[in-house]
Amino acid sequence: MNMAASPMRAAPPIDEAFYSDVLQGLHREQKSLPCKYLYDETGSRLFERICELGDYYVTRTEAAIFEQHLPEMAHCIGPRAVIVEPGAGNCEKVRPLLESLENPAAYIPIDISPEILLAARADIEHRLPGLPVEAAVGDFTCMEAWPTADGTAGLRQVIFFPGSTIGNFDPQQARALLAHFRSRLKRGDGLLIGTDLVKDSVVLERAYHDSAHVTADFNKNLLARINRELDADFDLSLFAHRSFYHPLRQRVEMHLVSLKSHCVSIGGERIAFREGETIHTENSHKYSLAGFAELLRDTGFSPLAHWSDAKQHYAVHYAQA
Numbered sequence: 001m002n003m004a005a006s007p008m009r010a011a012p013p014i015d016e017a018f019y020s021d022v023l024q025g026l027h028r029e030q031k032s033l034p035c036k037y038l039y040d041e042t043g044s045r046l047f048e049r050i051c052e053l054g055d056y057y058v059t060r061t062e063a064a065i066f067e068q069h070l071p072e073m074a075h076c077i078g079p080r081a082v083i084v085e086p087g088a089g090n091c092e093k094v095r096p097l098l099e100s101l102e103n104p105a106a107y108i109p110i111d112i113s114p115e116i117l118l119a120a121r122a123d124i125e126h127r128l129p130g131l132p133v134e135a136a137v138g139d140f141t142c143m144e145a146w147p148t149a150d151g152t153a154g155l156r157q158v159i160f161f162p163g164s165t166i167g168n169f170d171p172q173q174a175r176a177l178l179a180h181f182r183s184r185l186k187r188g189d190g191l192l193i194g195t196d197l198v199k200d201s202v203v204l205e206r207a208y209h210d211s212a213h214v215t216a217d218f219n220k221n222l223l224a225r226i227n228r229e230l231d232a233d234f235d236l237s238l239f240a241h242r243s244f245y246h247p248l249r250q251r252v253e254m255h256l257v258s259l260k261s262h263c264v265s266i267g268g269e270r271i272a273f274r275e276g277e278t279i280h281t282e283n284s285h286k287y288s289l290a291g292f293a294e295l296l297r298d299t300g301f302s303p304l305a306h307w308s309d310a311k312q313h314y315a316v317h318y319a320q321a
C-alpha cells in the first residue's frame, strides 16, 4: 500500500529524535533544549543577520583576523594540504583560505545537511576549479561521519574549525571534541580553530542581547520551530529572551524566561512553566589565550601560533597534531 497517498498521512512525519530531545530537556529541573535545534532554516537565516549586527563583534573580528593573517596561516599549513571542515556551512570562510594555500590537495566539508554540502561543492568547484571536493554527510561529532583517509594518505590534513563553534560545547564536550579531532589526525597534521576570548561583560552582553532584537528572535524561533514541527502550542508572547555572561563558567548563557505560570502542550504532553522559570537554550564559552593553549596541549596538540585583533576580542589558533 502506498502510505504516502493516504489522507491520514498528509501531515509530515515528526522527527522522533527532535521530539524526544525536546521532551527530555523540558522535563529537567533546569529546563534546557539542545542548541543545535536553533539552526533550522529560519534560525540559520536569523543567525546570518546576527553576524551582520554592529553589536555582534564575533564574525566581523574573525574575518578581519583572517584577512590580515591568511599568508601566515597558509605558511603554517604548507603545500599540498587536505582541508577538512566539520560543520562546513557556507564557504565564505574556507574559500579565502583555500585560495591562499599553496597547491591544496582536497577540500572535505562535513555537514548534516546534504543541501549545504551541494552548495559548498558548487561554490568551491566554481571558484577553485581542479580542487577535488569530497563532501561527507553526517554529524561531525560522530566518528562515522568522518571519511576514511584512503585518498589522502601521505598528505597533511588540516581541520578547519572557525566561527567559535567550539564555544557551543561545554568544557568537557570541547575536550572530547578536540580529542576526537586529534584521533583523526596523524602527527604533523594541523588544526586551525577560532575561539572567542574572555572580555568585558558589557561587550559580551551587548553581543547576545542586541538592540535590533535579532538575537531575541533567533532564540524564540526555537519555540516557533517546536510549534511547527512537533505540534506544540507555545505562546511566544509569554517568553522573553534573556542572556548574560557567567564569569565563573566563562560563558554567555542564553535562556527563554516564562513571563507567567502556564502550561504548554507538545504532541499531547503537557509541560508546566512557573513564572520566571527559564529554558536554557545555548551556551557560548569564552577562552583565555592561555586556557585554550592548555586545552590544545591536553588533547594532544602543540599550539604553534595564534592571531588576534588589537582589542584581543577573538583569536585564531594553529596547532599541530
Ligand code: AVJ
Pocket (backbone or CB within 6 Å): 050, 058, 163, 164, 165, 167, 168, 207, 208, 215, 282, 283, 284, 285
Ligand atoms: C555560532 C556558537 C558561534 O556563540 O556566538 C550568536 C551563536 N548565539 N548569538 C555564538 C550565537 C547567539 C554563536 N556561535
